[in-house]
Amino acid sequence: MQILEGEGVTKYFGGLAAVSNVDFHVDQGEIFGLIGPNGAGKTTLFNLVSAALVLKSGVIKFKGEKISGLKPYQICRKGVARTFQSVKIFPNMSARDNVSLGALFGTSKSIVSASPKEADELLDFVNLSAMGMVPARDLTLVNQKRLEVAAALATEPELLLIDELMAGLTPTETSEAMDLVTRIRDKGITIFMIEHVMKAIMGVCDRIMVLHHGEKIAEGIPQEIATSKKVIEVYLGE
C-alpha cells in the first residue's frame, strides 16, 4: 500500500524550478531514500510534503487523502513527522520537554498533560536516557539530532521524514544512526529519508529516488541506483 504519493509535484523559486513535475510514492513500512547533488531539490520536496512550503502545482496524498494545502500542524497531526537538516529543537527547554511537546500537540488525540514516562521511553529509544533534564542547547550535535528524532516520534507518526540525519557525524555515530533508522522502521513507522552518506543510504534503504536539478532521474532498489549510468554521471561527471 502506498502511504505517501506525489503527482506532478512542482515548486518554483522565482524563475528556477526547485522541484519540477516529480511523481513519487512511498510504500507502507519501507525505508525510502532520497539522494541527489546539492541543490537538487531534496529538502524542498520535504518542505512541500510537510507544508513548510506551498506547492505551485501537483498534489500530495497521505494514505490516499490529499494533504497538500493543509497547514504544517495539521499534517503533523495526520501522522507525518519530520526532522530538519539544520537541527530545529527548543534550545532552552529540557530534552524531556522537547519530547513532551510533540506528544502534547502533535498527535491526533487531545492530551492535557504530558506523561514523563512516555517521554523517557522515547529518550531511551534514541539512547538519551540520561539526558532528560539537560537543556537541549547543551547537548552535542549527534545528541541534538537524536533528540529531534525522539521529538518527532513523540507525535506518533506513521511516516517520518528524516533530513540528513548523518551529516557531520563520526563513522561510529553514523552506524548508530543507521541502526536507529532501522529500529524506527521496526516499530512500524515508514521512513522517507534524505542522506548524503552513500554507505548509509545504500545499506538501509529498500528503494531510492534520485533528484537532479529538481527532476527525478532515477528510482529503484539500491543496486539499480548504484549501477545506473545516469546517476553515476550526475555524481561523478562524464
Next chain:
Amino acid sequence: MDITRFTSKRFFIPGIISLVILIALATLPLYGSLYSVILLTTILMFIILTVSWVMFSGPTGYLSLASAAFFGVGIYTSALLLPNTGAVLPLLVAVFIGGLASSVVALGVGALTLRLRGIYFAIFTFGLVILILELLNWWEHTISHIRGRFVMLVGNDTIFYIMLAIFVLLMITTYLIRRSKYGLAMQSIGENEEAAAHRGINVTMVKVLTFALSAFFAGAAGAVWATKLTYIDPYVAFSVLFSFLPVLMAIFGGMGQIYGPVIGAAIFAYLQETLQTKFPYIYMLIFGIVLILAILYLPNGLVGVIPRLVRRLRKGGAAKQNANT
C-alpha cells in the same frame, strides 16, 4: 531524590507569602491613608499592564507595543458606558466590556499581523496606538464636536478593590497558563516557531488567542482607570508611555520568573511616583540613572539577583573562590 519535599517547599513558601501580601493589600483601605490607597491603585495598574504584556511577549518573544492601544480602548469603552451624566451599565459590567473590547481589537490585529516577525511586529503594534489615537482625534474634531469625555465619579476604595481583583485574576491566569501545555507551546514558539509548527502546534491560534487574552486584562485595567481620571481625551487615553513603560518595567524586574514583572513594575511605579513628588525637577535624571544601572548590572532583572544571592549563601565559606563564578 526527595521530589515531594522539593515541590511542596517550592509551592508552599511563595504561596504563603502571596497570601500574606494579598491580605495586607485587601485590608489596606481599613488602616492605610487615602494617599496609600491611590498610590497602590496606580502601582497595581502598572503591574497589570506589565504582567499582561509579559503574558504574550515574554515567552513568544514578539515585542508588542500595543499595550497603550488596549489600555486606551478600555478607557474609552468605560467612558462611553459610564459617563458623568449617569452610568449606562453597572461599573463591573463596564469593566468587563472594556476588557472584552480590547480583546476584540487584539483578535483582529493579531490575526492580521502576527505573521510579522521581530521589528515589523513591534512597529505595527506601535502604529496601532497612533492610528486609534488619531482616528479618535479626527472623530472628535469633525464628527462629534465634543473634545474628550467626563467619566462618572467612583470612590477610591472601589477603584482600588476592582484593580486588585483584576490583578489577582491576572496572576491566577498567568500561573495556570505557565503550568499548562499552552505555556510550553508559547515558549516553543519563542524559541523556534518553525519547529513548533512542525510538532503539531497551531502557532497562529496560540499566538492570537494569547494576545487577545492579555489584551483583556489591559483593557479591564483601562476601564477602571478611566473612573480615576474622571476626564479623558484621546491623548490621555492613548499615551504611548503606556506602551513603553510595561516593557521597561518587565525588563527591570526580570522575565524569567512569574513574580519578576510584578516586582519590577511595583518598584518602578513606586520610584516614579515618589521621585516625582520629592525631586520634581531632577526626578527624570535620577530615574534614568537607576534604569541604566539596572540594565547594566542586572541583565536578568531584579529577580535575577535572588538566585545569585542564594547560590552565594549556600556555597558559604567552603568555596569562596568559586562563589563569584
